Amino acid sequence: MWRWLHPYAKAEASYRLLSRLLPWFACSAVVTLLISLVWGLAFAPADYQQGDSYRIIYIHVPAAIWSMGAYFGMAIMALIALVWQIRTASWAIAAIAPVGAAMTAIALLTGAIWGKPMWGTWWEWDARLTSELILFFLYVGVLALYFAFDDQKAGAKAAAILAIVGVINLPIIHFSVEWWNTLHQGATITKFGRPSIANDMLWPLLLSILAFALVTATLIIMRLRNEMLFNEIHRPWAQAELGVNPPVAVSQQETR
Amino acid sequence: MAFSDWQAFIHMGGYGLYVWSAFALSFLILALLTCYTLWTQRRLKRLATQLQQRQQRLAKRRQQEVNTP
Numbered sequence: 578m579w580r581w582l583h584p585y586a587k588a589e590a591s592y593r594l595l596s597r598l599l600p601w602f603a604c605s606a607v608v609t610l611l612i613s614l615v616w617g618l619a620f621a622p623a624d625y626q627q628g629d630s631y632r633i634i635y636i637h638v639p640a641a642i643w644s645m646g647a648y649f650g651m652a653i654m655a656l657i658a659l660v661w662q663i664r665t666a667s668w669a670i671a672a673i674a675p676v677g678a679a680m681t682a683i684a685l686l687t688g689a690i691w692g693k694p695m696w697g698t699w700w701e702w703d704a705r706l707t708s709e710l711i712l713f714f715l716y717v718g719v720l721a722l723y724f725a726f727d728d729q730k731a732g733a734k735a736a737a738i739l740a741i742v743g744v745i746n747l748p749i750i751h752f753s754v755e756w757w758n759t760l761h762q763g764a765t766i767t768k769f770g771r772p773s774i775a776n777d778m779l780w781p782l783l784l785s786i787l788a789f790a791l792v793t794a795t796l797i798i799m800r801l802r803n804e805m806l807f808n809e810i811h812r813p814w815a816q817a818e819l820g821v822n823p824p825v826a827v828s829q830q831e832t833r
Numbered sequence: 834m835a836f837s838d839w840q841a842f843i844h845m846g847g848y849g850l851y852v853w854s855a856f857a858l859s860f861l862i863l864a865l866l867t868c869y870t871l872w873t874q875r876r877l878k879r880l881a882t883q884l885q886q887r888q889q890r891l892a893k894r895r896q897q898e899v900n901t902p
Binding site for chain 1: 834835836842845846847848851852854855856858859862863866867870871873874877878880881882884885
């Protein structure tokens, strides 16, 4: 049943697949991002309490969701790399971590900018904010470990273990607003029952969440392709992809 | 449309500075990451060319060593 998956363990096959997918992801990411942000910024109604400042939600919430989504994906790749020793999966750790870190940074910065006018402070050491900051440090730690060893395999293994251990932080981030008394508001969409947000605001938000998913996927695909080429640069297929004709063994034949 | 004119849109009901700086910062971060990734791709191409040139030099030298008695 899963036989069709086997060829993609080879970097060359999955590189071709990613190259085919990339333009579709990139185009749909740009289009959905533009539509959702214009919709959220100009057409969605103002909030009755927060006025127009709430429009930061259209980048803050999707960035925060995918900072956690990317981490979950990275942890799955780490598990695959550790258990089945698939090299492509360990390269995916290095490809995903910077993208996830960027999403986390966006969520933290836009949260601070939103917090200043609404809460009266840029930063508060409360549960939601602190656990999201720890997520950022986890990404940085995974990246640092990955590149800290001369032996790349040892680095990938250490980074994979940290990535898996760090998964414990994901439920802490999600439930922090319920478990502790925080400044941050509770869940609006990801809860049981109807979302407590007006439809005029909900639709552009859902679209922006989709847009950020596509942006995250596009960046990960681009970075994973680079990782594959870098690690296989001595192989003819990678050299051909990089526009270098692989040297045919002519010179050796001449010497005989 | 939630705003009457462009000025109101920029002003954002008094929160213009916050809203626009949040959007600008986010785009800056995404743009930087994208540029860095594209730059890595260019660097890989240079690296591949260098590797090939080095291999060709080595092959040439081996050939000379074989030809000289």
